[in-house]
Amino acid sequence: MKHTGAVSSPNGRFIADGTVAFDLQRHQGTCLAAGEQREQGVFVRSVTDDGIAYGTVGNGLGDTSTAEADLATGSGVPRLLAAGTVVPTWTLKNTGVFVTPGSTGGLLISTLKHR
16 A cells, blocks of 8 residues: 555544654654564554554555554554454544445445444
């Protein structure tokens, strides 16, 4: 997945760009880049109002491994998701929007509402 630029939660509390994320309410940043604590970085693709950041693992270019990190707790420790998990391309209030390649060569856009 190519780096998509800055993303924010629907309520505007959380913002992320690449491997850096911020909780604007708590005035705290979280670094998800590769380094001493992790072998590969997490490139954030979307963030929920609750501060869950979803992204791809690795170099941000064509990776298929996915992870999530809780930005609201301040730890920001990424947790790998099961193989094949598709992370939301965008988040809306209580809803994830997923864009995936369609079977006919186009794009399939779907939503999933969180209960």
